[in-house]
Amino acid sequence: MIVVLNPQATEEQIQHIVEKVSKLGLRANISRGTERTVIGLIGPEDVLRVTPLEVFPGVEQVIPVLAPYKLVSREFKKENSIVKINNKIKIGGPKIIMMAGPCAVESRDGLYNIAVEVKKAGATILRGGAFKPRTSPYEFQGLGEEGLKYLKEVGEKLDLAVATEVVDPRHVELVSKYADIFQIGARNMQNFSLLNEVGQTKKPVLLKRGISATIKEWLMSAEYILSKGNFDVILCERGIRTFETATRNTLDINAIPLVKQLSHLPVVVDPSHGTGRWGLVSGVSKAAVAAGCDGLIIEVHDNPEEALSDGTQSLIPENFANLMNDLEKVAQAVGRTMR
Numbered sequence: 001m002i003v004v005l006n007p008q009a010t011e012e013q014i015q016h017i018v019e020k021v022s023k024l025g026l027r028a029n030i031s032r033g034t035e036r037t038v039i040g041l042i043g044p045e046d047v048l049r050v051t052p053l054e055v056f057p058g059v060e061q062v063i064p065v066l067a068p069y070k071l072v073s074r075e076f077k078k079e080n081s082i083v084k085i086n087n088k089i090k091i092g093g094p095k096i097i098m099m100a101g102p103c104a105v106e107s108r109d110g111l112y113n114i115a116v117e118v119k120k121a122g123a124t125i126l127r128g129g130a131f132k133p134r135t136s137p138y139e140f141q142g143l144g145e146e147g148l149k150y151l152k153e154v155g156e157k158l159d160l161a162v163a164t165e166v167v168d169p170r171h172v173e174l175v176s177k178y179a180d181i182f183q184i185g186a187r188n189m190q191n192f193s194l195l196n197e198v199g200q201t202k203k204p205v206l207l208k209r210g211i212s213a214t215i216k217e218w219l220m221s222a223e224y225i226l227s228k229g230n231f232d233v234i235l236c237e238r239g240i241r242t243f244e245t246a247t248r249n250t251l252d253i254n255a256i257p258l259v260k261q262l263s264h265l266p267v268v269v270d271p272s273h274g275t276g277r278w279g280l281v282s283g284v285s286k287a288a289v290a291a292g293c294d295g296l297i298i299e300v301h302d303n304p305e306e307a308l309s310d311g312t313q314s315l316i317p318e319n320f321a322n323l324m325n326d327l328e329k330v331a332q333a334v335g336r337t338m339r
């Protein structure tokens with residue numbers, strides 16, 4: 001249930017409504033927009049049959065939310081949410097935000113060299129996994145805390161924000177010491193204890209779509225995080241598993257405009273995992289920007305042949321820089337900017 005207040009509603013009237021619904025056992029989430037404030041109510045809404053909120057001063061309209069996700073829905077918040085990273089980078093505004101870096105952090109110097117290149121090309125967020133969720137237990141699992149230290153050090157040195165995956169609820173505090181954005185990987189999209197844990201922090205979360213997740217399931221996972229109080233969620237379309245085996249995954253381009261309709265949260269696209277092939281990354285990135293994404297997360301490696309994970313889908317720095325230039329024109333065509 002969403003309570004839309006009239007533009008003249010006073011703070012006193014808002015608090016009165018919040019107190020009243022809290023007494024009825026409902027939780028109130030206030031969203032203050034530029035034009036008006038809305039209150040999202042979570043809980044057994046039946047109690048409102050005997051206490052219709054329409055009669056409360058300051059209330060303009062009470063709208064039932066039909067979708068199972070409430071706080072992430074467009075009905076709850078009309079304007080696009082802008083997620084701020086370190087009070088500097090804004091995801092969800094006119095600028096397309098570029099996140100780039102290796103799949104996994106392999107060494108301090110290796111990470112530094114790649115970071116210099118992606119920064120030079122225009123990326124503002126450095127990506128890199130320290131805890132890697134690999135399909136095989138025999139493959140490189142990441143450097144763990146050592147990798148997190150390199151990420152923080154390199155990020156600070158080059159003034160890049162850092163995004164890295166957290167795979168275990170017990171690691172949330174540790175990762176939080178080093179990273180600016182928690183990445184929740186596709187394999188963990190429905191790890192509800194992990195979602196609840198990051199939901200209790202104040203750090204932005206990049207929530208990847210699960211390998212076989214429907215859009216509804218993906219948005220419900222985001223709802224877990226928002227319902228715990230963390231509204232700084234960035235959705236990431238990274239391809240889903242289909243019958244097609246020519247590419248690693250099938251990037252669901254439909255998801256971009258659809259999720260922008262259904263939700264106020266920013267949407268970032270990962271063409272590296274979406275395709276699994278570096279030669280397709282540029283084309284799919286352009287399509288994603290044209291379709292309305294708010295950012296891209298791209299794997300870049302200076303020596304993909306020797307990469308410890310995902311070399312086949314990693315761009316070399318030169319190709320990443322070329323992609324940035326190509327995207328400039330697409331962004332302009334759809335009213336966005338790259339820099």
Ligand code: PEP
Binds near residue numbers: 184
């Ligand atoms: C990654 O970003 O390296 C990764 C493991 O992504 P995903 O969870 O989308 O597979």
Ligand code: MN
Binds near residue numbers: 103
């Ligand atoms: Mn990867």
